[in-house]
Amino acid sequence: MIKVGIVGGTGYTGVELLRLLAQHPEVSVEAITSRSETGVKVCDMYPNLRGHCDTLTFSEPDARKLGALDAVFFATPHGVAHALAGELLTNGTRVIDLSADFRLRDADLWSEWYGQAHGAPELLGEAVYGLPEMHREKIRNARLIAVPGCYPTAVQLGFLPLLEAGLIDAQQLIADCKSGVTGAGRGAKVGSLLAEASESFKAYGASGHRHLPEIRQGLNDMQQSPVGLTFVPHLTPMIRGIHATLYSQLTTEADDLQTLFEQRYANEPFVDVMPAGSHPETRSVKGNNTCRLAVHRPAGGNTVVVLSVIDNLVKGASGQAIQNLNLMFGLDETLGLNAPALMP
Numbered sequence: 124m125i126k127v128g129i130v131g132g133t134g135y136t137g138v139e140l141l142r143l144l145a146q147h148p149e150v151s152v153e154a155i156t157s158r159s160e161t162g163v164k165v166c167d168m169y170p171n172l173r174g175h176c177d178t179l180t181f182s183e184p185d186a187r188k189l190g191a192l193d194a195v196f197f198a199t200p201h202g203v204a205h206a207l208a209g210e211l212l213t214n215g216t217r218v219i220d221l222s223a224d225f226r227l228r229d230a231d232l233w234s235e236w237y238g239q240a241h242g243a244p245e246l247l248g249e250a251v252y253g254l255p256e257m258h259r260e261k262i263r264n265a266r267l268i269a270v271p272g273c274y275p276t277a278v279q280l281g282f283l284p285l286l287e288a289g290l291i292d293a294q295q296l297i298a299d300c301k302s303g304v305t306g307a308g309r310g311a312k313v314g315s316l317l318a319e320a321s322e323s324f325k326a327y328g329a330s331g332h333r334h335l336p337e338i339r340q341g342l343n344d345m346q347q348s349p350v351g352l353t354f355v356p357h358l359t360p361m362i363r364g365i366h367a368t369l370y371s372q373l374t375t376e377a378d379d380l381q382t383l384f385e386q387r388y389a390n391e392p393f394v395d396v397m398p399a400g401s402h403p404e405t406r407s408v409k410g411n412n413t414c415r416l417a418v419h420r421p422a423g424g425n426t427v428v429v430l431s432v433i434d435n436l437v438k439g440a441s442g443q444a445i446q447n448l449n450l451m452f453g454l455d456e457t458l459g460l461n462a463p464a465l466m467p
């Protein structure tokens with residue numbers, strides 16, 4: 124059994140890790156932290172987990188205890204993994220960070236967008252961006268994984284086949300994205316209240332969201348030169364889910380885009396290219412690690428529209444983190460991640 128710990132176990136991504144790992148045949152959760160719920164039994168707080176982790180109790184984060192484990196997930200706000208990752212790695216514990224602490228390769232750029240000094244620039248050289256569809260081989264040998272953000276996962280997987288094939292104008296990319304409210308975390312915030320977030324719909328971060336540099340970094344790697352991207356996130360009155368509508372312009376007489384997408388993702392266990400003409404729904408991936416894609420060319424013109432849906436807490440966070448763990452430990456990549464989505 125691979126022994127793991129979760130730092131930040133009371134949050135939405137932390138409890139989603141627990142739910143998914145409860146079905147994982149090769150992983151045992153040995154430690155789970157929460158400063159505010161120390162001493163509380165996990166099952167008392169999350170009754171859906173009764174019968175799955177009855178002996179597990181929240182404890183204070185303790186680097187010595189965590190350093191005795193095979194791997195530690197950080198499901199914490201930005202900056203927390205900076206402080207602990209170095210010590211864990213020195214002890215031989217692998218680190219899978221769900222926050223943005225190690226996603227940007229440039230520490231100054233990170234400071235600019237996250238409003239604080241980078242706490243562990245010396246680790247950036249070895250951090251691997253955990254998007255398996257792009258970096259699978261590097262992930263297999265990594266000690267430190269930066270799990271991609273939720274919007275960045277949906278957007279990068281949608282543009283990937285087009286950019287790799289060099290078919291679109293990489294200066295004119297548009298990502299129009301919508302997220303459910305769990306994307307904002309479990310902490311109390313006015314914007315997440317029922318009366319604020321339900322029966323309403325709004326954009327935010329239109330002039331600059333912290334996921335912009337992360338998405339740009341990934342798309343630049345695919346294009347192998349700097350791309351031009353407009354990214355506008357929106358908050359929708361749903362609990363889980365991300366829907367990205369991606370626009371680009373063909374620069375060459377296009378081949379069969381449906382076949383291009385199908386071939387690029389033919390061997391990917393967690394990317395489903397839907398039949399031509401489809402419109403994927405967020406509920407079709409609820410609780411599941413799949414990214415569902417559809418590609419359209421409205422009226423046969425030069426505009427390509429890609430529709431990309433994920434569950435922000437699964438392929439956008441905890442499921443992708445487990446997919447990375449499976450690769451790092453030489454396991455079947457799909458272990459613990461095979462349950463179909465909840466629908467309706």
Ligand SMILES: NC(=O)C1=CN([C@@H]2O[C@H](COP(=O)(O)OP(=O)(O)OC[C@H]3O[C@@H](n4cnc5c(N)ncnc54)[C@H](OP(=O)(O)O)[C@@H]3O)[C@@H](O)[C@H]2O)C=CC1
Nearest residue numbers: 131132133134135136157158159198199222306308309440
């Ligand atoms: N929600 C989502 O859809 C996604 C989230 N992420 C990222 O994953 C991370 C976790 O997100 P989410 O689960 O939504 O967050 P939540 O706000 O729901 O939970 C945060 C958790 O971190 C713990 N925590 C807070 N501060 C500290 C600290 N200083 N030291 C140790 N533990 C701390 C909290 O428990 P306590 O305070 O009791 O210790 C809590 O368990 C964030 O970086 C987020 O950006 C990534 C992709 C998607």
Ligand SMILES: CC(=O)N[C@@H](CCC(=O)OP(=O)(O)O)C(=O)O
Nearest residue numbers: 222223272273302303304306307
């Ligand atoms: C709806 C909402 O507020 N979403 C969050 C993004 C989700 C998230 O937690 O971002 P990471 O993937 O980088 O950790 C936001 O816009 O900041």
